[in-house]
Amino acid sequence: MKTEKVECLIIGSGPAGYTAAIYTSRAGLKPVMYTGSQPGGQLMITNDVENYPGYPKGKKKKKMMEDFKNQALRFGSDIRFGMATKVDFSGPTHKVVIDDNIEISSDCIIIATGASAKWLGIESETRLNGKGVSACAVCDGFFFKNQEVAIVGAGDTACEEASYLSKLCKKVYMIVRRDSMRASIIMQERVKNTPNIEICWNSETDEILGSEEVEGVRLFNNKTKEKREIKVSGFFVAIGHQPNTEIFKGWIDMDESGYIKTIPGTSKTNIQGVFACGDAQDHIYRQAVTAAGSGCMAALDGERYLAANGHN
Ligand code: NDP
Numbered sequence: 216m217k218t219e220k221v222e223c224l225i226i227g228s229g230p231a232g233y234t235a236a237i238y239t240s241r242a243g244l245k246p247v248m249y250t251g252s253q254p255g256g257q258l259m260i261t262n263d264v265e266n267y268p269g270y271p272k273g274k275k276k277k278k279m280m281e282d283f284k285n286q287a288l289r290f291g292s293d294i295r296f297g298m299a300t301k302v303d304f305s306g307p308t309h310k311v312v313i314d315d316n317i318e319i320s321s322d323c324i325i326i327a328t329g330a331s332a333k334w335l336g337i338e339s340e341t342r343l344n345g346k347g348v349s350a351c352a353v354c355d356g357f358f359f360k361n362q363e364v365a366i367v368g369a370g371d372t373a374c375e376e377a378s379y380l381s382k383l384c385k386k387v388y389m390i391v392r393r394d395s396m397r398a399s400i401i402m403q404e405r406v407k408n409t410p411n412i413e414i415c416w417n418s419e420t421d422e423i424l425g426s427e428e429v430e431g432v433r434l435f436n437n438k439t440k441e442k443r444e445i446k447v448s449g450f451f452v453a454i455g456h457q458p459n460t461e462i463f464k465g466w467i468d469m470d471e472s473g474y475i476k477t478i479p480g481t482s483k484t485n486i487q488g489v490f491a492c493g494d495a496q497d498h499i500y501r502q503a504v505t506a507a508g509s510g511c512m513a514a515l516d517g518e519r520y521l522a523a524n525g526h527n
Pocket residue numbers: 334335367368369370371372373375392393396397398453454455456498
């Protein structure tokens with residue numbers, strides 16, 4: 216296997232990873248970034264980005280991530296396509312294998328691998344993704360102002376997002392597959408007491424309707440076996456997220472869902488010289504701007520760690 220030593224390795228290329236690259240390259244650390252399989256990260260699956268400060272007219276998702284990338288390149292970041300497939304954090308110098316064929320070693324690793332939204336896995340959901348189907352109400356709810364939308368899920372996220380949508384949209388159908396919700400009681404009560412949220416119990420999504428954009432949803436009631444169509448222009452999926460942290464298991468401390476634990480107020484993990492930022496360590500805020508902020512923290516923590524350990 217080929218080997219290479221770099222000063223700073225960044226794994227992942229969402230807003231957190233690129234921000235870490237901008238800061239570390241400006242600090243002269245010559246960071247090498249491996250993008251992962253979806254360069255640009257989760258933002259690439261949203262519509263326009265309107266809530267990132269500094270873009271008063273909003274920004275096309277791809278253009279925004281190109282801007283992030285170009286800013287990182289401008290200061291000398293080395294951005295490469297590739298997936299981290301294995302890590303070894305046993306020694307003072309950390310090792311990360313990329314695509315099973317090159318081993319990168321570095322004293323400073325910044326994990327920015329993000330989290331992936333879980334999807335229902337039906338054909339119409341994939342086909343209409345970005346055309347009315349979204350996994351982020353805070354990102355995309357505004358595009359459905361005064362319209363009718365549906366949201367799938369019955370956890371705290373679904374309740375929180377349904378409440379958020381109810382303030383923007385005319386009506387919100389909440390599609391719940393059982394006759395009860397998993398969410399905390401207080402969150403459940405909030406949606407149950409919101410007049411423009413209709414909870415569709417025992418309901419599964421049979422199909423999202425529409426050819427070019429979402430026009431409705433066909434629901435299947437798993438108790439009565441009846442099908443019903445509702446007219447909506449937005450379809451939100453809120454059935455959980457999966458942090459992309461599998462390869463770090465056994466090395467890095469995580470919570471029970473796989474989110475990396477960082478020392479509060481820092482990006483430091485339980486391993487010296489390994490820092491985490493973005494959605495891989497944040498199941499609460501999950502915004503581009505918070506991810507970018509934590510990428511900055513990881514870069515500064517990494518830079519200080521290297522300086523304290525004899526790197527110039
Ligand atoms: P959860 O895993 O808690 O809930 C997922 C929900 O999606 C469940 O209701 C589940 O249904 C449903 N679901 C899963 N798969 C499907 C499917 N294929 N079709 C239909 N429904 C499906 O995820 P969350 O993202 O809601 O929450 C993650 C964690 O974050 C939790 O610990 C939560 O408490 C926390 N959180 C806290 C918040 C807060 O305190 N403000 C806000 C948001 C999240 P079922 O119940 O039938 O399995």
